[in-house]
Amino acid sequence: MAGAKTGRRGANLTENGGSGFDAGSRWTFRGHRNIHVTGSWAANETITHSAIFAPLEQVASDLHGTHPIAFYAASIAALIFPIVLILLEYFKPVGKRRLKNGQKPKLPPGPWGVPLFGNLLKLKGARSDPDQKWLRGLVRHGEMATAHVGSKTIVFLNSKRVVSEIIAKRGGATNTQSPMPMASGVVSHGHRRSLLMTQEKWAEPLPVMHTLLSGTALKQYGEWHHYRYANSVVHRIALGERLAKSTKDLEDLQNLVTIFVTIFVTTTGSSPWRAHWEKLDRWNYDVYPSWWAPVLEQIRRGTAPPSFARDTLLHGDTKYTGSDDDAMYVAMQLIEAGSDTTREALHIMADVDGVCSVGADARLPTLADMDALRYVCATAKELLRWRPIFVITPDHVASQDIEFEGYHFPAGTGFVINAVVVGDECDSPETFDPDRWMDGHETDIAHGLWQFGGGRRICVGYRLAQRSMFISIARLVQCLTSSLRYNSRILNLEATEEPFLVKVYVRG
Ligand code: HEM
Numbered sequence: 001m002a003g004a005k006t007g008r009r010g011a012n013l014t015e016n017g018g019s020g021f022d023a024g025s026r027w028t029f030r031g032h033r034n035i036h037v038t039g040s041w042a043a044n045e046t047i048t049h050s051a052i053f054a055p056l057e058q059v060a061s062d063l064h065g066t067h068p069i070a071f072y073a074a075s076i077a078a079l080i081f082p083i084v085l086i087l088l089e090y091f092k093p094v095g096k097r098r099l100k101n102g103q104k105p106k107l108p109p110g111p112w113g114v115p116l117f118g119n120l121l122k123l124k125g126a127r128s129d130p131d132q133k134w135l136r137g138l139v140r141h142g143e144m145a146t147a148h149v150g151s152k153t154i155v156f157l158n159s160k161r162v163v164s165e166i167i168a169k170r171g172g173a174t175n176t177q178s179p180m181p182m183a184s185g186v187v188s189h190g191h192r193r194s195l196l197m198t199q200e201k202w203a204e205p206l207p208v209m210h211t212l213l214s215g216t217a218l219k220q221y222g223e224w225h226h227y228r229y230a231n232s233v234v235h236r237i238a239l240g241e242r243l244a245k246s247t248k249d250l251e252d253l254q255n256l257v258t259i260f261v262t263i264f265v266t267t268t269g270s271s272p273w274r275a276h277w278e279k280l281d282r283w284n285y286d287v288y289p290s291w292w293a294p295v296l297e298q299i300r301r302g303t304a305p306p307s308f309a310r311d312t313l314l315h316g317d318t319k320y321t322g323s324d325d326d327a328m329y330v331a332m333q334l335i336e337a338g339s340d341t342t343r344e345a346l347h348i349m350a351d352v353d354g355v356c357s358v359g360a361d362a363r364l365p366t367l368a369d370m371d372a373l374r375y376v377c378a379t380a381k382e383l384l385r386w387r388p389i390f391v392i393t394p395d396h397v398a399s400q401d402i403e404f405e406g407y408h409f410p411a412g413t414g415f416v417i418n419a420v421v422v423g424d425e426c427d428s429p430e431t432f433d434p435d436r437w438m439d440g441h442e443t444d445i446a447h448g449l450w451q452f453g454g455g456r457r458i459c460v461g462y463r464l465a466q467r468s469m470f471i472s473i474a475r476l477v478q479c480l481t482s483s484l485r486y487n488s489r490i491l492n493l494e495a496t497e498e499p500f501l502v503k504v505y506v507r508g
Contacts, residue, residue: 091116094412095146095153105408108155110146111138118148127391132420135391139421144407154395154414158421163450165404166415167396171455174396174415237464238331239295240307252287291335292328308334334461365474367467370443373474377445378437380469384451386432388419393453417450445469479506 095107111134113119126134135156138145143159157163166174235241298304299314312318313327322330365373395414402409423429426436441447445466452459459465 088116091151093118093148093151093153094410095148097410099408099410105410106406107146107153107409107413108144108407109141110148110156111141113148117150120149123147123149123154132391135418135420136424138418145418152395152414153412154416155409156392156416156418156421158418160422160425160448160450163417163422163454166402167417167450167454170402170404171396171457173400173402174398175456176397176399177395235335238308238334239291240298240305240310241295249290252290288328288332291332295331296324296328364479365471367471369474370467370470373470374438374442375434376470376474376477377442377466378434379473379477380466381437381442381445381449382432382434383469383473384445384449385423385426386429388423388451390417390451390453391420393417393419393450394457396453396455396457417453419450422450 095105097104099105111119111122113122122134126132138147138156139158141158143157143162145156145158147154147156155166157166295304295307295309296314299310304310309327309331313320313322313330320327365376370377393416395416398409398411398413398415400411402413437448439448446452446454446458446462452462452465
């Protein structure tokens with residue numbers, strides 16, 4: 001049998017170029033092969049269709065006659081079983097697929113998951129658990145822990161050291177995102193930057209966003225920071241107007257963000273519930289224009305105040321060539337990303353009263369004081385370490401195979417920073433202590449702190465966020481005092497309408 005391949009139990013598979021049954025009732029695989037068995041149990045006999053199926057047919061017919069219920073149950077099981085096998089194979093996470101050499105990739109150990117979904121539900125629950133038990137528990141697997149989440153394989157980076165190695169030093173190979181055709185394509189029309197797989201399509205918006213968020217532009221718009229927080233700051237900068245939105249408008253935008261964060265962390269790349277995503281898309285598409293259309297109209301009429309939208313995105317002299325829809329997504333995404341995150345940080349900030357003392361100088365601090373008020377800068381860093389906004393950061397996906405410390409991460413593996421655990425890598429992590437950041441890098445909020453992600457995909461708004469936090473903390477701790485009696489771990493940061501259990505007094 002020239003060219004035959006030997007399989008298990010000595011079964012020889014021979015090429016015959018036929019398909020299905022061949023004329024001599026010899027059973028053939030779809031792959032055009034006959035089976036000749038040369039093992040002990042069928043010495044040199046060719047397995048024929050009747051040899052295999054006749055006994056089974058007999059059993060089925062007996063069962064049908066004597067135990068009809070058992071027959072139907074067995075038939076249903078026989079139908080479902082292959083479907084489950086196909087689903088398991090189709091959604092097999094990248095880290096469980098075999099490599100070209102036939103071996104499985106060597107990945108760090110991690111928690112067990114359930115078939116098909118892996119650790120999806122555990123991960124979903126992790127963000128809302130105030131104690132983040134599941135995320136904290138991952139350290140028992142080591143500095144890196146592998147979890148399969150639907151068809152994704154995610155490696156949790158549990159120490160600053162491996163975060164720096166994988167996200168920063170190997171950033172060139174770990175800056176793409178998981179494909180999310182529903183969240184990115186259907187719902188965001190491919191415009192939502194942080195949901196895109198590669199940065200190619202956003203090669204233009206990225207520098208444009210950086211124009212807004214660079215040092216020069218921040219100086220120009222700096223004075224607005226003095227009296228506004230979060231949403232109103234970024235709204236004013238991006239769209240030019242003071243925030244004059246109804247509670248319903250704000251709720252809609254915030255819900256959109258919350259739902260996107262959930263999709264972002266838990267989506268497995270594709271979904272049979274396309275209609276659901278399309279509904280979400282229509283909602284997204286209704287919410288955005290209610291913010292954007294009036295601004296566009298003013299800009300067209302020439303009555304718009306200075307703004308990022310007027311002076312950069314839609315200005316004739318700038319190189320930005322995206323469509324009006326592209327511009328809308330860029331501006332609205334800045335507002336989403338910039339307001340909600342900063343708002344959460346400022347909620348947490350109320351917890352620092354008594355830690356940051358008020359100086360004798362009654363002058364209100366300004367952004368120019370950042371260098372002199374390093375303790376306030378350190379407080380902002382400590383806030384983000386102590387109560388991280390991103391308990392895990394969005395995944396950075398390997399665009400090529402990566403060998404690291406004996407492990408082989410195949411292209412497609414996602415890496416996330418386990419910020420809860422990384423933030424706890426210090427003495428007395430539960431103690432709020434800005435002193436730990438007094439290391440000469442206080443004014444660089446991204447130095448040593450991974451709350452803004454890292455590598456090439458680092459948050460484009462981190463300097464703006466830093467300034468917002470600085471000015472807010474500096475003024476609040478100097479002007480106000482407060483008393484609080486609540487468990488800071490269960491403060492609901494997602495809600496805008498819940499009472500904030502802090503009593504605030506004007507100081508002196
Ligand atoms: C305390 C406040 C903030 C925190 C903790 C934060 C955190 C983050 C994180 C973790 C990422 C993902 C980075 C990665 O994948 O490595 C991100 C991305 C992003 N952030 Fe922020 N952010 C904040 C404020 C802002 C502000 C004020 C803006 C804009 C005005 C902004 C705009 C963006 C944008 C556009 C992205 C997507 C970047 C990309 O995909 O390349 N963020 N942010």
